[in-house]
Each structure stands twice: as structure tokens, then as C-alpha cells.
Amino acid sequence: MQVKNKNIFKFRSDCPISSALDLIGDKWSILIIRDLCFFGKRTFSELSLSDEKIAANILADRLKKLEEYGILTKGKSPENKKTVLYTITQKGLDFVPVILDLVLWGARHLDSHISAEAKQFAKKIKKDKDAVIMEVNKKLASTGQLR
Amino acid sequence: MQVKNKNIFKFRSDCPISSALDLIGDKWSILIIRDLCFFGKRTFSELSLSDEKIAANILADRLKKLEEYGILTKGKSPENKKTVLYTITQKGLDFVPVILDLVLWGARHLDSHISAEAKQFAKKIKKDKDAVIMEVNKKLASTGQLR
DNA sequence: ATAAATAACTTTCAATATGCAAGTAAAAAA
């Protein structure tokens, strides 16, 4: 097999920055959290369809790790027994401020490359970041998309 | 050779989050920015000495990329012609909010693992994040550690 | 003046991680 999951998670130091990066500091984890928090995605196939085109094996590996870290939970759908639902936890939702700051950075420094919607979103964040955080929180909580 | 630098930088999408991650979404770049912004490090050897023990080849590769991205600049020391000085730019400094939010996340969710100093720092950030950002900015600007 | 250190990398090579393409199993839809 490949993409073996040893998952004896080892931290490089006791620095909170490096420790957070030890968990989600790769090119995909934050995007998975983004899709759960901002785009209402909940299933493997929905998560597979992002613009960035994550490979199925990598997605499976990241979902497993994020579940182990308590950043999301894996559950069955109430509708049918084929669908698996991934749900963000509070621990995962607490990455939203980090994500919003990344949006601001991107909007400021990669302007020519960024979509118009993203620029609008950045404007909103700049105006009232806490309101955006609250809004995401409420939306997920009210639709049962938060564990 | 290895760690080849093609550096035709390719973005996975037009999302500001994924685009920012395309530049600094690895396990080391943010730590280099941290060391420049918060620990006053300026040289290759100083950056080599972090708790996380980055390998020299990786450090060289990241410094090259971060310079290409305009996140830091590379210059000669006025003191002697052996030392190379790495200096953060405004573009790099603008990652400070992201870093501070990572500190808050780590302090909240990895409490048992985090150092006492880090917890103190988190407290300060929680009290007034903007003040911390301003402080870092001023300190670097006043000591000529900002391009 | 010469030798030993130091700074800033570079090189080599083994170990991991990533990514594409194809395959599988169970459940649901046609």
C-alpha cells in the first residue's frame, strides 16, 4: 500500500504555530475545511469536485487524518446507507479566522489572479471579520452541519 | 540535482485561499516568516537553528522561493561580506495575522502540548490582536528589518 | 602568514509523499 497512515502524530516542537502546521500544514487540509465551512460540502464526492481537483487517495488520507485530529467527524447519512457524511467540529471551525486572513492576504497580494467573488468576500471580511465568523458558525449550527 | 526549482508558479485555482497556500502552504515557509517577524532572525545559520530543525537544503530552497514570491529579500550584510541577510517585506509581514490566528488555534486546541510562553502570547493576542500586529510592524521597521 | 573556524550553501541518496489511472464493493436507481 501507499499513503500509509502511521498516525503516531509527532510534533516538531512545542510552538503552537508549528504544531498547528503539523496537523493541517499541507496543501489540502485547509481546503477541505474551507469546503465544509463555506461551501456546505458534506460527502466524499462533493469534496472531490473542487476546482483544485484533489485526488481520491489523497482526499481519503486527509479525511482520515482530520478525523483522527478531531477536526471533523465521519457519519452515516440518515437518508440512505451508501452516503457518508463528513461534519466539521468546533475544533475545525476554529480555523475559520485563519482562513479569512488567508483570503485577505490573497486579495491584497494576488489581486490580478483572484476571482471577483473572492474580492467581494474579502471586502466583507475587511469590513467586519467577526460578523463573518459568526455568520458561518450560525449557518452551520442551524443546518446541523457542526459537531 | 534535487529540490529542483522550476518556479513557474502554478496556481491550482483562482481561490485566494488555495493560491496563498500554493505559495506558503508547506510545513516550513510559515515558520521561516515566523522567525523573521517574531524572533528577529536574519541569517541562514540563525534560521537553521530553530527548534523544528529544518534541513539546510530545504531552508535554501524555501528562501529562494520566498524571495521569488516577494515575501522576503536577500541582501549583503553591511558588516562583512560573508553574511547574507534575509529581510521580510510588507507582503511577508502581512502573513502575521494568519500566524497570530494559528497561535490562538494552537493555544485553544493543543493546550497540553504548548509552552507556557506561547500561552502567554496567546493571551496577549486575544486581548488585542491589532496591537500585537502594530507592535511587530513597528519593531521591524524601527530596526531596519523590513523591506 | 598559515591554520582553523564559520557562513552559506550544494550534493548525494534513501525514505516519504503525491498524483494519476484504474479497480473494487456495496447500495441505489433505471
Add this chain to the structure above:
DNA sequence: TTTTTTACTTGCATATTGAAAGTTATTTAT
């Protein structure tokens, strides 16, 4: 009953990482 769909897994090629040792150009010490 066949076809789709969902959620993955597997195999394999390629790319990245990391440890260790080596290189070159200064400085510093003797």
C-alpha cells in the same frame, strides 16, 4: 436485472523531503 452511483483502494511513476557529508569564500586565531 442491469446500470449508476458512492466511497473508497491499489499500483505505479514522479516529486518532495530529510539526513549527512562536502564545497567555497571569507573571517578569526595562532
